[in-house]
Amino acid sequence: MLEGWQVNSIVSLYGAQPWGPMDAGNDLSQTGEATDRWDFFGNPKNFKSGAVGTNYLAGADAVNDPLCVAHARSLDSLSSAGCYKVRNSVMTPPAPGTFGLMGRNTFRDSGFKNWDFSLAKNWKFRERFGAQFRGELFNFINHPNIANPFGGQNGWAHNDPSVPGSFGCGCATPDVAASNPVIGSGGSRAVQPGLKLSF
Secondary structure (H helix, E strand, O other), X not given: OOOOEEEEEEEEEEOOOEEOOOEOOOOOOOOOOOXXXXXXXXXXXXXXXXXXXXXXXXXXXXXXXXXXXXXXXXXXXXXXXXXXXXXXXXXXXXXXXXXXXXXXXXXXXXXXXXXXEEEEEEEEXXXXXXXXXXXXXXXXXXXXXXXXXXXXXHEOXXXXXXXXXOOOEOOOOXXXXXXXOOXXXXXXXXXXXXXXXXX
8 A cells, every 4th residue: 555656746937038018009109000118217127017907197197196207208198198107116108209218028027836746546456457546736836827918828918008907917827818728837726636547
């Protein structure tokens, strides 16, 4: 009874991936390209993606906020497009007919951390017959992983500042955001038992 046990484990630790805002709705540059960048001042770590969108100040709230006003190049743009503010960091729209000063992929997501674990018990019945009972746990510690807001393979397009409610939001696990909900790629804990007979 004490023989034939197997323990397996896979630990996946990935650093934060970059993402950056691209305004597709305001056309602040007046080029019609729908890929405008804004201006950013402060610490990019304050704008880490998460399960909810980034704090947004609209119209009058943005124009009355001292931090937004101090870093705005145009009160007209600030009034129409608003600003995003987290702690002492702020993202403001550029003046009409200009490009934003923000670099490409300025922000980082929250990374990916996952631990898969399995336990198996092997039995031998005579020389030719055997059985294995196996229990597999995917995301063993049930750690929440949030998708990258930018999109692509592990996220979706929540990087548009013209959509205040979802800007900066991962809003799903990486597997769901990539339309590929498979076991072991970011979802909540999943348990999978199995029985194998060999002869």
